[in-house]
Amino acid sequence: MPTLTVVVPTYRRLGYLTEALASVRAQTLTDIEVLVCDNAADPATRRLVTELGDPRVVYVPRPRDLGLARNALLGLASAASPLVTKLDDDDAMEPRTLALLAAAFARHPRIDVAFGRLRLVDHDGNDLAARTSALDRHSGRALMPEGLVHGLDAVIGSGAMNLACAVFRREILDDPVPDAVSTAYDLHLLLRLAARGAPGWYAPGAVTRYRLHPDSDTNTGAVRQGLGALAAYDLAEREARHDLRRRPDLLATARTHVAVRTARGLIRAGETGRARQVLLQDLRHHPTAAAARLTLGTFAPSSLAARVSRARGAAWERREAAHDLTDA
Structure with a gap:
């Protein structure tokens, strides 16, 4: 059994995928399994994997398009090793990433997740570099020391932990992931990890080269991903894993941030009524002035609401751009 499984979901991105796989094969930890989960069953992708001639790298074609989330989740659930990580086909790993994170589990058997920093x-x-520094400052990673992290809710809420730079126990996938969380399945899994109560381990070095580009899922499906994230927060609360109403902490603040951003996207798409529903639900969780102002704006005619949202949101979005990851 390999020490660790790397799942690489992919869909017709040969150029990026070539770099991603090269970074995995260059890892100093060599006892690994790599599952290339091809959601397009693309002959060119199959040929790329076959020509590598590396028995550790396994091509897993999907007979039909399962969607981004289901393709990745099936890959993670089918891992042969007890530790797994996901590498999107447009990202890459630093050479010591897997050795660094896997070693934490050997030293601290109680942990469920080990994570590091993203280099944008x-x-x-x-x-x-400027965006990476801004993200580190905003998330609190810039001041986090190496070592055990107790209370993972806080690091999830601040954005300091991301599934793109984490190794975690495969067993958290034993329970199905609901379709409602869609491409925000990474947030759902992080919330599931936090609810287990075990500590995590933080390694301050950069472990993942995280690519920002126009074709990323968050750029092309921001509203869908936002709605999925809200579903993940609500599911966690319904299952009594987190209580965002009685404890309005960083998780509640993060939920409101997602709600406002998603509502702005819906307003621009002319879905003012749906935006209002998103905002009203969030106000019941965590009342804020930003959500309240935007909610009032949804009672204006759709065209006017869209113009007001753009005008008021421009400064807000410029301020938040340095803090948000724009890829998923």
Whole structure:
């Protein structure tokens, strides 16, 4: 049995995928399994994997398009090892990533997850140092020491832990992931990890080169992903894993941030009524002035609401751009 399984969900991205797989094969931890889960069953992707000639890298074609989330989740659930990680086909790992994170589990058997930092890069792989620094400051990672992290709710709420730079126990996938969380399944799994109550381990070094580009899922499906994230928060609360009403902490603040951003997207798409529903539900969880103002705006005619949302949201979005990941 390999020490760790790397799941690489992919869909017709040969150029990025070539770099992603090269970074996995260059890992200093060599006792690994790599599942390339091809949601397109693309002959060119099959050929790329076959020509690598690496028995650790397994091509897993999907007979039909399962969607981004289901493709990744099936890959993670089918891992042969007790530890898993996901590498999106447009990202890449630093050479010591897997050795660094897997070693934490050997030293601390009680942990459920080990994670590190993201290094943001552009379409061509060039460092986005200013954005990385801003993200580290905003999330609190800039001040986090190496070691055990208790109370994972806080690091999830602040954005300090991301599934893109984490190794976790495969057993958290034993329960099905609801379709409602859609492409926000990563948040759902993080909330599930936090609810188990075990500590995590943080390694302050950058472990993943995280690519920001126009074709990312968050850019092309921001509203869908936002609605999925809200479903993940609500599901966690219904299952009594987290209580966002009685304890309005960083998780509740993060939920409101997602609700406002998603509502703005819905308003721009002309779905003012649906935006109002999103905002009203969030106000019941965590009343804020930003959500209240935007809710009032939804009672204006759709065209006027869209113009007001754009005008008021421009400054807000510029302020938040440095803090948000725009890829998923």
